[in-house]
Amino acid sequence: MKVAVKIDEIRQQVREWKQQGLTVGLVPTMGYLHEGHGSLIKKSVELCDKTVVSVFLNPTQFGPNEDLDSYPRDFESDKELCQSLGADLVFHPSVEEMYGEDASTYVEIVSEMPKQLCGKTRPIHFRGVCTVVSKLFNIVNPDKAFFGEKDAQQLAIIRKMVRDMSYGIEIVGCPIVREADGLAKSSRNTYLNEEERKASLCLSRAVKLGREMVEKGEESAEKVTSEMKNLINKEPLARIDYVQAVDGVTMLPVDTLKKGVLVAMAVYIGNTRLIDNFSVKE
């Protein structure tokens, strides 16, 4: 497995692979990889001839009061995981390599979509995501790219960006990977102290409750999200940002729970903002 820090190294390697007729998968990450990322890498290795994992903590998707500076990093461990799962190339550029001094071009969805859910409290987040993912697409030129369903709004936004911008890239969404007790895996889980770690289970419990209500036939978004909020509000360390049912493609609020609806939440546990969600099946 190679590690490349320069854009030109990646381009040259991918050009060689493409000339050999090989397919290339891209797994974009911000590093501090966990089993959730691992599942994306495994899927790419399964579906593509070559797999590129990018490890880049992208500053343009963090707001001024967010956790860019404290975001956890461990590139040695990231490399080991990538290698152990069969990745072929890790792209680990510096901020300077990715953004020139005067970089000011952005890719942005100009609609209500990126203003919903996480976009309400993170107004520049998805513009930063679309921009860096476009850049990674332009650098790596992958056939498929792999994203986790935990970041459900991000996944929907990337799918739309790929359609709108005519990228010939298949976006593969992969299921949420959870700890044994239910907490969705996230690099940010490392922020939680022991007490908060216990409290954080209110998210996955709310997901479980909501999913069970839907499975029993409840179709009212209001009823299901209310019950989920009640469960979360019983946890003193939890503060709800949102619990909401939205259309799985447009991210716009819906009243009725039917196939394709996403029920998503963001909850602060202490100072740590966590997200979780489930999609209504069938």
Place this chain on the structure above:
Amino acid sequence: MKVAVKIDEIRQQVREWKQQGLTVGLVPTMGYLHEGHGSLIKKSVELCDKTVVSVFLNPTQFGPNEDLDSYPRDFESDKELCQSLGADLVFHPSVEEMYGEDASTYVEIVSEMPKQLCGKTRPIHFRGVCTVVSKLFNIVNPDKAFFGEKDAQQLAIIRKMVRDMSYGIEIVGCPIVREADGLAKSSRNTYLNEEERKASLCLSRAVKLGREMVEKGEESAEKVTSEMKNLINKEPLARIDYVQAVDGVTMLPVDTLKKGVLVAMAVYIGNTRLIDNFSVKE
């Protein structure tokens, strides 16, 4: 020479070429091709193994009161020119093929650059240009792309977008092609009646005057642009939008004429808005 109207046809053809190790040049146009476009096609045929010419009248770069509806079209003639110059593929998609019903993703330079010169009166123009050119890049995946120096601000903006968005594409600028009497070739010249056609020569005469002043050693942007404006203002059918000296990379106004400075103008002749420019050499 093939004509493709579907994005997937282009992708498949280019994928085959790339697997054969062939280089691909892209000449993006809005159709109604003239010798200016012809020079871009020739350059691409000279420098690349395969040449794709896109003919697409892009609605998103026209403002609500601009000339989208009246913009001239003649696809049969465009095809003939492309074929005669050795192009390999003409991409002629419908608006529906390029933009889905709910397309709302844009590529935009968020700085003063696209607000200068033509951006002052055409506020959404360069966002539309960056978006459609990005889409063409994503569809065609060219090694080189060819743009005319007549649209000098567009060329500078595309160069910046390519840098900022990490496209691995070389942008080749090609010199302005002029009619025998000096008028820069433009699809919009067809709007001019006989009287306006004569009046339109004030643009190229102003370019000639400005260039001569610079060659004689004049370094004051104010003096040169004033003289150019005086010349144009003597023409009763002409109305100046701008005559301005700007840095050739940033497009920001400059006071001193030195190497790399662009002296650009937009002038209405009757209802027709024409542009012309020269760059300070040495």
